[in-house]
Amino acid sequence: MSAIVGSAAVLTGESAGPYSTDWRGRYSGKALAVVLPSDTKQVAEVVKLCAAQRIAIVPQGGNTSLCGGSVPLSQGKQIVLNLSRMNRIRAFDSINYSMTVEAGCKLADVREAAEKNNRFFPLGLTATQKYCEIGGNLSTNAGGINVLRYGNARDLVLGLEVVLPDGRIWKGLRSLRKDNSGYDLKHLFIGAEGTLGIITAAVLKLFPRPQSTATACVAVGDAEVAVRLLAHVRANCGDTLSSFEIISRSCLDLVYRHIPDTDEPFVRQYEYYLLIQLGDVLPSQLDGALRTTLQSFGPGVLEQAVTSDADTAEKWWKLRKNISEAQKREGVSIKHDISVPVSRVADFIARADTALHNTFPDIRIVAFGHMGDGNVHYNVSMPGAEQNKDFIAQQEGAVNKLVYTVVRELNGSISAEHGLGQLKRDTIRDYKDPLELELMRNIKQTLDPLGLMNPGKVI
Amino acid sequence: MSAIVGSAAVLTGESAGPYSTDWRGRYSGKALAVVLPSDTKQVAEVVKLCAAQRIAIVPQGGNTSLCGGSVPLSQGKQIVLNLSRMNRIRAFDSINYSMTVEAGCKLADVREAAEKNNRFFPLGLTATQKYCEIGGNLSTNAGGINVLRYGNARDLVLGLEVVLPDGRIWKGLRSLRKDNSGYDLKHLFIGAEGTLGIITAAVLKLFPRPQSTATACVAVGDAEVAVRLLAHVRANCGDTLSSFEIISRSCLDLVYRHIPDTDEPFVRQYEYYLLIQLGDVLPSQLDGALRTTLQSFGPGVLEQAVTSDADTAEKWWKLRKNISEAQKREGVSIKHDISVPVSRVADFIARADTALHNTFPDIRIVAFGHMGDGNVHYNVSMPGAEQNKDFIAQQEGAVNKLVYTVVRELNGSISAEHGLGQLKRDTIRDYKDPLELELMRNIKQTLDPLGLMNPGKVI
Numbered sequence: 001m002s003a004i005v006g007s008a009a010v011l012t013g014e015s016a017g018p019y020s021t022d023w024r025g026r027y028s029g030k031a032l033a034v035v036l037p038s039d040t041k042q043v044a045e046v047v048k049l050c051a052a053q054r055i056a057i058v059p060q061g062g063n064t065s066l067c068g069g070s071v072p073l074s075q076g077k078q079i080v081l082n083l084s085r086m087n088r089i090r091a092f093d094s095i096n097y098s099m100t101v102e103a104g105c106k107l108a109d110v111r112e113a114a115e116k117n118n119r120f121f122p123l124g125l126t127a128t129q130k131y132c133e134i135g136g137n138l139s140t141n142a143g144g145i146n147v148l149r150y151g152n153a154r155d156l157v158l159g160l161e162v163v164l165p166d167g168r169i170w171k172g173l174r175s176l177r178k179d180n181s182g183y184d185l186k187h188l189f190i191g192a193e194g195t196l197g198i199i200t201a202a203v204l205k206l207f208p209r210p211q212s213t214a215t216a217c218v219a220v221g222d223a224e225v226a227v228r229l230l231a232h233v234r235a236n237c238g239d240t241l242s243s244f245e246i247i248s249r250s251c252l253d254l255v256y257r258h259i260p261d262t263d264e265p266f267v268r269q270y271e272y273y274l275l276i277q278l279g280d281v282l283p284s285q286l287d288g289a290l291r292t293t294l295q296s297f298g299p300g301v302l303e304q305a306v307t308s309d310a311d312t313a314e315k316w317w318k319l320r321k322n323i324s325e326a327q328k329r330e331g332v333s334i335k336h337d338i339s340v341p342v343s344r345v346a347d348f349i350a351r352a353d354t355a356l357h358n359t360f361p362d363i364r365i366v367a368f369g370h371m372g373d374g375n376v377h378y379n380v381s382m383p384g385a386e387q388n389k390d391f392i393a394q395q396e397g398a399v400n401k402l403v404y405t406v407v408r409e410l411n412g413s414i415s416a417e418h419g420l421g422q423l424k425r426d427t428i429r430d431y432k433d434p435l436e437l438e439l440m441r442n443i444k445q446t447l448d449p450l451g452l453m454n455p456g457k458v459i
Numbered sequence: 460m461s462a463i464v465g466s467a468a469v470l471t472g473e474s475a476g477p478y479s480t481d482w483r484g485r486y487s488g489k490a491l492a493v494v495l496p497s498d499t500k501q502v503a504e505v506v507k508l509c510a511a512q513r514i515a516i517v518p519q520g521g522n523t524s525l526c527g528g529s530v531p532l533s534q535g536k537q538i539v540l541n542l543s544r545m546n547r548i549r550a551f552d553s554i555n556y557s558m559t560v561e562a563g564c565k566l567a568d569v570r571e572a573a574e575k576n577n578r579f580f581p582l583g584l585t586a587t588q589k590y591c592e593i594g595g596n597l598s599t600n601a602g603g604i605n606v607l608r609y610g611n612a613r614d615l616v617l618g619l620e621v622v623l624p625d626g627r628i629w630k631g632l633r634s635l636r637k638d639n640s641g642y643d644l645k646h647l648f649i650g651a652e653g654t655l656g657i658i659t660a661a662v663l664k665l666f667p668r669p670q671s672t673a674t675a676c677v678a679v680g681d682a683e684v685a686v687r688l689l690a691h692v693r694a695n696c697g698d699t700l701s702s703f704e705i706i707s708r709s710c711l712d713l714v715y716r717h718i719p720d721t722d723e724p725f726v727r728q729y730e731y732y733l734l735i736q737l738g739d740v741l742p743s744q745l746d747g748a749l750r751t752t753l754q755s756f757g758p759g760v761l762e763q764a765v766t767s768d769a770d771t772a773e774k775w776w777k778l779r780k781n782i783s784e785a786q787k788r789e790g791v792s793i794k795h796d797i798s799v800p801v802s803r804v805a806d807f808i809a810r811a812d813t814a815l816h817n818t819f820p821d822i823r824i825v826a827f828g829h830m831g832d833g834n835v836h837y838n839v840s841m842p843g844a845e846q847n848k849d850f851i852a853q854q855e856g857a858v859n860k861l862v863y864t865v866v867r868e869l870n871g872s873i874s875a876e877h878g879l880g881q882l883k884r885d886t887i888r889d890y891k892d893p894l895e896l897e898l899m900r901n902i903k904q905t906l907d908p909l910g911l912m913n914p915g916k917v918i
Contacts, residue, residue, distance in 0.1 A: 095690040095802035096833070118694065141639050152637060155614060170894055177832040178602050178611060178798045179872040180650055181879060181887055182917065183899045187646035191639055208697040231554040235577065238667040238740020239698050280741075281697020282748055289741055339637045343554035373636040374555070416637040428640055435629055439906075440642045446905045447898075458641065 001035050001079075004045040009036040009085070019060060019080045020071055023131070024328075027068035027422060030076035031058070038085045040161060040169060040200045046081060047198065048167030056452045057081050059194035061103060061136030064128040066337070067421025069193045070136065073456045083135050086200060089113055097206040098158055098175045103135025103199055110134055110204065119206040122150035122242075126321040135199045141191035143417030148372035149242040149279075150207065152417070153190065159203035160186045165196070165448040175203045188443065193419050194454040196447045210242075210279035214286035215313035216294060216306045219270035223346035225300035226274055230342065230372060233276060236293040240286060243277040244372035245320055246345075251368045254326040255319050262319055266303045274371070275320055277313070323368050323377075331388055333366065333381035334399050338407045339416035342374040348410055349376065355402045356380060360395070362387075375416040378403060404431060420458045460494050460538075463504045468495040468544070478519060478539045479530055482590070483787075486527035486881060489535035490517070497544045499620060499628060499659045505540060506657065507626030515911045516540050518653035520562060520595030523587040525796070526880025528652045529595065532915045542594050545659060548572055556665040557617055557634045562594025562658050569593055569663070578665040581609035581701075585780040594658045600650035602876030607831035608701040608738075609666065611876070612649065618662035619645045624655070624907040634662045647902065652878050653913040655906045669701075669738035673745035674772035675753060675765045678729035682805035684759035685733055689801065689831060692735060695752040699745060702736040703831035704779055705804075710827045713785040714778055721778055725762045733830070734779055736772070782827050782836075790847055792825065792840035793858050797866045798875035801833040807869055808835065814861045815839060819854070821846075834875040837862060863890060879917045 001010045011019070011034040021028040032055065037043045050057050056078040060070045063082075072078040086104040093099065094117055101110055107123060108130045114121040123137060125144045132142075138160075142153045150156065159174035172186055189197055220226050223246065230244050249271050255262050265273065278286045287308040294304050307313055327333060340348045349367055356363050364383055369376040380399055382388040404414050404427070414431050415424055429437060440459050444451075460469045470478070470493040480487040491514065496502045509516050515537040519529045522541075531537040546563040553576055560569055566582060567589045573580040582596060584603045591601075597619075601612045609615065618633035631645055648656055679685050682705065689703050708730050714721050724732065737745045746767040753763050766772055786792060799807045808826055815822050823842055828835040839858055841847040863873050863886070873890050874883055888896060899918050903910075 093800060093802050095686060096800040097690075097693065098800070141643075143637050143639075147637065151614070154643070155610070164894075168894055170898070171892060172895065174870060174872070175800045176798045176870075176872055176875070177801065178606065178829075178834045178875040180600050180602075180876055181872050181874040181883070181891060182895065183655075183902055184600075184613070184646050184650055185895065185898055187643050191643055196642075208694050210697070227554060231556075234556065235667050236740065238669070240741060281695065282699060282739075282743060284741060284743060339635045341552060341555040341557070341634045342636065343552050370637075375637045411633060411635075413633070413635055413638040413640050415640040416635070417639055419639045420641065424640070432640060433630060435623075435627055436631065436641065436644065439629070439644055442905050443642055443902070446901050 001033060001046060001049065004049065005035055005037050005042050019063065019082060022068055022071050023064045024066065027071045029072035029074050031072045031080045032076055032078060034080040034082055036082050036085050040163065043081065043163045043198060043200050044167045044169050047163050047165065050079065050452060051166055051450060054450065054452065055079055056455050058454055059083065059139065059198045061133030062106065062128070062131045064132040064136070065140065065421055066418045067423035069140065069419055069421030069457050081198065083200065084133060090201065092117055093175065094119060096175055098203050099206060100173060100201060100203045101134055102201045103133060105134045106130065107132050107134055107137055114206050115209065118209055120209040121204060121206055122146040123153055123156060127324050134202065138190050138199050138202055139192065139194050140419040143370065143373065143375065145243050145245065145370060147370060148244055149239060154187060156205045157186060157190060157202055158205055160189060160199055161201040162189050162197040162199055165450065165453050173201060173203055193421060193458050195444060195458045196453060208281045210281055212280050212284050212286050214278045214290045214306060214308045215316060216276040216290050216304060217265045217316045218274040218276060218294065218301055219266055219303040220272050220274060220300060221270065221302060223272060223349045226272060226371060227343060227346045229274070229297055229300065232297050233293055237278055237289060240278040240280045242279045243275065245275040246368060246371040247273045247275065247320055248367040250364060250366045251323045252319060254330055254366065255322050258326040258329040259322045262322065265305065265316060268303065270302055275316055327366060327379060331381065331385050332392060333379040334392060334396050336378040336403050337416050337418040338378060338412055338414055339373065339375045340407065340410040340412035344410045345371055345374055345376060348406055348412065351406045352378060352403050355406060356399065359402060400427065422457055425458060460492060460505060460508065463508065464494055464496050464501050478522065478541060481527055481530050482523045483525065486530045488531035488533050490531045490539045491535055491537060493539040493541055495541050495544050499622065502540065502622045502657060502659050503626045503628050506622050506624065509538065509911060510625055510909060513909065513911065514538055515914050517913055518542065518598065518657045520592030521565065521590045523591040524599065524880055525877045526882035528599065528878055528880030528916050540657065542659065543592065549660065551576055552634065553578060555634055557662050558665060559632060559660060559662045560593055561660045562592060564593045565589065566591050566593055566596055573665050574668065577668055579668045580663060580665055581605040582612055582615060586783050593661065597649050597658050597661055598651065598653050599878040602829065602832065602834065604702050604704065604829065606829060607703055608698060613646060615664045616645060616649060616661055617664055619648060619658055620660040621648050621656040621658055624909065624912050632660060632662055652880060652917050654903060654917045655912060667740045669740055671739050671743050671745050673737045673749045673765060673767045674775060675735040675749050675763060676724045676775045677733040677735060677753065677760055678725055678762040679731050679733060679759060680729065680761060682731060682808045685731060685830060686802060686805045688733070688756055688759065691756050692752055696737055696748060699737040699739045701738045702734065704734040705827060705830040706732045706734065706779055707826040709823060709825045710782045711778060713789055713825065714781050717785040717788040718781045721781065724764065724775060727762065729761055734775055786825060786838060790840065790844050791851060792838040793851060793855050795837040795862050796875050796877045797837060797871055797873055798832065798834045799866065799869040799871035803869045804830055804833055804835060807865055807871065810865045811837060811862050814865060815858065818861060859886065881916055884917060
């Protein structure tokens with residue numbers, strides 16, 4: 001390895017430690033070595049060497065996976081191939097609205113480079129934007145707060161460069177909006193969590209920068225009203241609608257307890273809050289449009305505030321963006337990242353709440369998420385720390401089963417945006433069509449016959 | 460076969476004829492039989508029977524392929540499996556902005572069903588909308604006039620139902636906006652032109668219906684100005700920009716000659732015309748925004764007209780929509796459906812024009828297309844009918860080589876939106892990375908080991 005990347009770029013022993021534990025500290029493994037190549041050719045050489053010696057590879061970016069996807073297993077037989085040193089922006093084309101970036105570019109840096117050139121890269125992750133890297137974002141098909149308008153990470157890619165499991169380089173760095181000249185290979189590697197090859201660079205789609213925005217904070221009594229309101233806002237505000245987030249009362253209670261300088265949006269308290277954001281490149285009066293739209297909805301909206309002032313909007317967003325952090329400080333919980341059709345979000349919450357309360361009367365449910373995408377983060381725990389610890393140790397499987405059964409009834413997915421990683425690798429087998437699993441295994445076998453790419457994850 | 464679909468749904472001899480020749484009359488083959496199943500189960504049974512008897516299958520929708528993708532080869536050994544009888548809309552979910560349709564639904568009917576429910580399905584094909592079917596649109600990843608804003612057919616799909624080459628049914632009809640629970644299989648079948656399986660149904664993404672529109676007709680002296688103007692309009696009008704089409708002078712000459720009731724947009728004549736369309740769900744003053752944007756561009760726009768009147772816009776669109784028809788009446792031509800990065804469209808036209816004129820001084824070039832997607836339809840012929848006939852017979856290969864060499868220099872694609880079919884199956888081998896072709900062959904071998912799905916097409 002040292003002959004390929006230089007000895008300073010091969011870490012072993014203690015210095016490999018930070019790369020073997022994930023961001024949340026939930027998964028810890030042991031790496032044979034951590035290798036940090038500086039360009040695609042080095043990646044290819046490392047992979048070739050590993051293939052020859054049958055050494056498994058864990059591709060790693062910012063290591064912010066929430067599913068243990070980017071850390072090695074515990075046997076100490078896998079190398080971590082960390083791409084953070086590959087952080088160049090190779091090309092920027094304002095007229096084509098595209099940029100070519102290496103896998104190790106941090107998401108925040110990609111967004112900033114776009115803005116500096118009066119363009120917009122819409123992938124927005126509330127918690128990890130400064131740490132996660134674009135290669136990992138694409139490998140996990142990251143979601144976030146702008147999917148409603150701009151799509152998932154997969155929808156933001158024009159081309160890829162990938163080092164295949166045998167060390168050959170697929171030079172698919174096209175920057176075309178249309179290309180129907182064969183099978184679309186890029187979509188195989190995007191979202192495969194490094195199990196089919198290593199994404200080393202990508203051509204990203206850019207967008208015009210929104211110039212006007214308006215944000216609403218809306219209180220509703222139940223999620224069913226929220227579902228109908230979403231359809232109403234979309235029909236009336238169209239593509240200016242970029243975010244539609246739902247926050248349950250229990251989320252706010254945690255945020256107020258643990259995060260300083262956070263306030264109730266209204267004097268009265270309500271069961272659910274919605275954060276709705278519009279954006280437009282045209283100099284539109286979006287606050288007026290949003291207000292009119294909310295007023296024309298009919299009964300169900302209990303209270304509302306609309307602003308075009310960035311500071312006021314940021315105060316509301318602070319509540320949403322700090323839910324994960326507040327929950328972390330409160331203690332561990334059983335987390336679910338599920339999706340259902342947008343029209344079934346209220347059904348999901350009602351059915352899952354009932355199923356859990358029937359079995360565990362004291363349970364505390366913290367539900368929030370990207371309602372515009374049908375994506376709910378549905379986290380459960382017990383109120384007391386000690387009680388909660390025992391509860392999770394004993395009942396995690398039972399809780400998952402109750403929640404995922406509802407997801408299945410509603411034709412949803414048990415992993416909406418976080419991926420499978422180690423966390424859901426086994427569970428998915430109970431919820432996915434065996435035929436689809438068979439197709440996945442066949443593709444894995446075809447592209448990675450030695451099984452050296454991120455084994456123990458996804459499949 | 461008759462035992463599966465009924466004898467009336469198996470056509471042989473003369474009645475099979477219309478299904479064995481494509482829409483343009485360019486490709487004719489011979490079918491062993493034409494089979495018209497009425498539901499997915501019948502498709503699966505037919506495919507199973509074919510697999511057992513080693514009979515190859517040509518999946519067919521509206522048979523409007525421009526590359527001979529949907530007709531059988533000439534040996535009379537392949538059946539045509541036509542999906543036109545499967546034309547039900549299975550489900551419509553206004554709140555989820557999605558609809559579930561069978562493969563045989565005509566595109567125009569899908570669009571109409573969406574509109575009736577106050578929703579918009581954006582796939583728009585100028586020439587074939589009333590005849591082509593959604594299964595074929597997805598199998599070829601169709602493009603059209605709204606890609607700039609809404610993406611290709613591939614981007615408009617949430618889920619698929621596919622009959623695999625062994626007759627098993629993959630039930631991937633999910634209607635989720637986010638699903639990261641394994642490899643994305645749907646993108647393999649979309650754009651595979653029926654070589655990996657048969658798409659029998661799909662869940663389509665819908666959008667809010669635009670309420671306000673504005674259209675501009677703009678004259679420019681060369682394509683380079685058009686490229687810069689596109690970036691300027693996108694930056695100022697953002698996502699309201701849904702079409703940006705370019706039309707060369709030679710196109711208009713053909714249209715005026717062959718299509719009644721067509722007029723010059725301006726008194727003076729120019730080298731290139733642009734059709735720019737904005738649409739918005741909000742009640743915006745788009746004509747004003749478009750006018751201001753054009754005025755702020757600086758020198759280069761020679762003449763312009765902006766309207767929010769539908770009849771005026773339709774008169775301009777008539778010029779664009781009838782180019783193919785006018786050219787058909789004028790006689791055959793050598794057609795190219797190429798794409799380059801949007802920023803290189805003017806380079807492409809300049810270099811290809813020069814290369815062709817140097818070799819064939821009398822050549823007539825008809826260039827038009829979806830400039831917003833970097834997609835140029837670049838058709839060439841000789842002025843006289845007899846001269847042209849000989850020219851095409853003798854020089855088609857030489858012309859293609861000159862044009863495709865420029866495409867390669869600019870990192871473009873020789874098939875932007877029409878696919879490969881029979882037309883470009885051999886040619887693509889000269890222009891695609893051998894590694895990518897190898898990956899495609901491996902995937903084909905994995906999914907269709909007997910090679911019975913649309914052999915002789917794509918790969």
